Amino acid sequence: MKKVWLMAVMLSAMGLMLIAASSNDGLLINYFQLPQAISTTTNKAHADLRLVDNMRPEACAQCHQAQFEAWKHSRHAHAYSPGLVGQFPSMGHSNSNDCLVCHAPLVQQLYRDAGDMQATLATLLRHPEGFSSDADLDSKQAALPLRHAGVTCAVCHVRNGQRFGPPRRNNDEVGHLNGAAHGGFTATKDFEKSQFCAACHQFPQSYAIHGKPLENTVYEWKQSYFASEGVQCQGCHMPDRVHAFKGIHDKQMVLSGLDFQLEKQGDVAVLKITSKHIGHAFPTYVTPKVMIHAEAFNQHGVILQTWQWEIVRKVAYENGWKEIKDARLMPNQSRMFTTDGIKGDVAFVKFYVDVIPDAFYKGVYQNLLAGDMQPAARKLIQKALADAEKNDYRLFEGRLSYP
Ligand code: HEC
Ligand code: HEC
Ligand code: HEC
Ligand code: HEC
Ligand code: HEC
Numbered sequence: 001m002k003k004v005w006l007m008a009v010m011l012s013a014m015g016l017m018l019i020a021a022s023s024n025d026g027l028l029i030n031y032f033q034l035p036q037a038i039s040t041t042t043n044k045a046h047a048d049l050r051l052v053d054n055m056r057p058e059a060c061a062q063c064h065q066a067q068f069e070a071w072k073h074s075r076h077a078h079a080y081s082p083g084l085v086g087q088f089p090s091m092g093h094s095n096s097n098d099c100l101v102c103h104a105p106l107v108q109q110l111y112r113d114a115g116d117m118q119a120t121l122a123t124l125l126r127h128p129e130g131f132s133s134d135a136d137l138d139s140k141q142a143a144l145p146l147r148h149a150g151v152t153c154a155v156c157h158v159r160n161g162q163r164f165g166p167p168r169r170n171n172d173e174v175g176h177l178n179g180a181a182h183g184g185f186t187a188t189k190d191f192e193k194s195q196f197c198a199a200c201h202q203f204p205q206s207y208a209i210h211g212k213p214l215e216n217t218v219y220e221w222k223q224s225y226f227a228s229e230g231v232q233c234q235g236c237h238m239p240d241r242v243h244a245f246k247g248i249h250d251k252q253m254v255l256s257g258l259d260f261q262l263e264k265q266g267d268v269a270v271l272k273i274t275s276k277h278i279g280h281a282f283p284t285y286v287t288p289k290v291m292i293h294a295e296a297f298n299q300h301g302v303i304l305q306t307w308q309w310e311i312v313r314k315v316a317y318e319n320g321w322k323e324i325k326d327a328r329l330m331p332n333q334s335r336m337f338t339t340d341g342i343k344g345d346v347a348f349v350k351f352y353v354d355v356i357p358d359a360f361y362k363g364v365y366q367n368l369l370a371g372d373m374q375p376a377a378r379k380l381i382q383k384a385l386a387d388a389e390k391n392d393y394r395l396f397e398g399r400l401s402y403p
Pocket of ligand 4: 194197201217218221226231232233234235236237246247248249253254256257277278279280281282283284285286287288
């Protein structure tokens with residue numbers, strides 16, 4: 001409970017901070033001055049999906065089907081989540097808006113008052129998907145309020161009724177381009193740069209704990225070999241401009257970044273893990289945890305020896321945030337996970353690597369559930385905890401045989 005509150009206090013200066021994070025590198029001025037600048041066009045909004053000034057993702061999907069199909073399975077589409085919203089009643093609507101500046105930042109998405117916030121709880125339980133299921137324009141189903149769509153298309157692409165995007169695929173032309181819909185669009189190369197993601201994925205240095213902010217992804221990237229090679233966030237998270245934004249919750253994505261090597265070295269067994277294609281620390285946030293363990297078996301399958309390690313940045317709040325340890329893998333770094341001497345009657349040694357993407361949040365949810373909560377908020381947090389548990393997966397398993 002305490003932890004969550006302090007998080008809210010820590011973030012309350014966020015509006016200011018986000019401007020700072022996105023003010024250099026020639027990004028459109030104030031593009032991410034959240035939330036004030038993100039007025040799209042109209043509040044009459046959601047009635048007719050066919051209107052081009054409709055900001056709902058289903059409306060964009062009429063003409064941008066491919067982006068919608070990829071985005072709708074992404075974490076961005078589900079950023080207005082049970083784990084987020086379930087915490088709001090205890091924070092009040094004004095502090096909650098400080099969270100929405102990253103999770104659902106359009107002016108139309110923010111809460112006007114406490115009733116507005118409260119009304120959302122039951123709706124979210126009924127509609128965790130966040131948009132009309134398959135962009136069915138003829139559906140008679142009432143549209144969900146736009147905030148349920150989280151980090152939706154307009155958050156990244158619409159300012160004051162104008163569309164902004166990268167240059168067309170076939171040429172480098174920038175500036176205002178005429179097009180067949182919504183008055184054309186403004187093309188800018190800023191969409192192809194890491195700095196575009198900074199507003200929500202980088203805290204300023206003044207929020208550092210032991211020299212490093214809780215979110216330090218863009219800085220980590222700048223220090224890496226990938227920045228000097230010109231590989232931006234989009235190069236790995238939006239290959240060929242696909243809007244899937246895969247990360248630690250996707251096993252194939254994580255495998256694509258790592259290399260595993262098992263070997264015997266004298267009387268010990270070693271698993272060597274190398275971060276070969278991750279443009280920041282693995283993992284970049286303090287919220288996931290990677291567990292490694294090894295077991296030595298005799299020929300009857302009885303376990304004789306066990307070992308355990310973890311890859312994580314651990315922080316805790318004790319009169320201020322403290323870093324307990326930082327055991328993450330930096331880009332291109334290798335680490336050896338080495339057993340003690342293997343006993344004589346061991347027949348084989350197994351190594352396992354398990355990913356717990358939401359390890360930190362599980363603890364937050366368990367703390368919340370142990371205290372008093374509004375019934376609707378409790379249901380959301382119970383769902384968040386169940387979902388977080390389903391996200392755990394085994395990344396790697398390997399075996400060494402002993403003569
Ligand atoms: C009626 C069809 C239609 C709707 C609805 C529509 N668009 Fe477009 N959009 C277009 C067309 C046509 C273009 C121009 C493509 C070109 O000229 O290369 C375009 C271009 C764009 C671009 C620039 C693409 C690039 O190459 O950089 C973006 C970004 C964009 N739209 C976003 C949106 C968003 C966000 C929505 C919903 C809020 C939306 N559009 C709704 C038809 C539509
Ligand atoms: C600066 C942007 C930013 C702000 C402000 C922010 N978050 Fe987040 N949040 C993120 C990002 C990025 C992730 C995904 C990475 C991670 O797990 O840390 C995330 C993930 C989460 C998750 C886990 C995923 C999910 O949606 O269930 C929860 C819960 C959450 N945030 C709650 C909050 C709360 C509560 C606040 C306000 C006190 C808040 N966030 C403010 C950026 C932000
Ligand atoms: C988190 C920010 C973000 C969100 C959310 C987002 N986009 Fe994009 N979009 C981008 C970026 C960045 C690019 C350029 C990627 C690149 O050039 O590598 C892009 C590119 C595009 C393009 C040009 C695609 C092409 O192939 O040339 C269109 C069209 C588009 N987005 C539409 C949408 C629609 C529709 C949605 C919602 C379903 C959406 N975007 C959601 C950031 C976003
Ligand atoms: C060279 C490829 C590459 C680049 C460049 C890259 N990433 Fe990643 N990213 C990955 C891989 C692979 C994962 C999955 C492993 C992991 O979680 O670290 C990942 C995971 C993530 C996650 C999930 C959360 C977590 O704790 O790891 C976020 C958020 C993220 N990246 C954001 C970014 C941003 C923002 C940038 C640009 C500053 C960026 N990435 C640049 C490959 C890349
Ligand atoms: C308006 C704020 C915002 C912007 C801009 C933004 N993100 Fe995010 N991003 C979020 C939030 C919030 C989450 C966490 C969603 C959740 O799980 O609740 C997130 C989650 C992610 C994840 C997490 C995947 C995982 O498995 O945990 C990746 C990867 C990611 N973003 C990449 C990007 C990239 C690349 C860009 C720039 C092209 C970008 N984001 C721009 C707000 C943003």
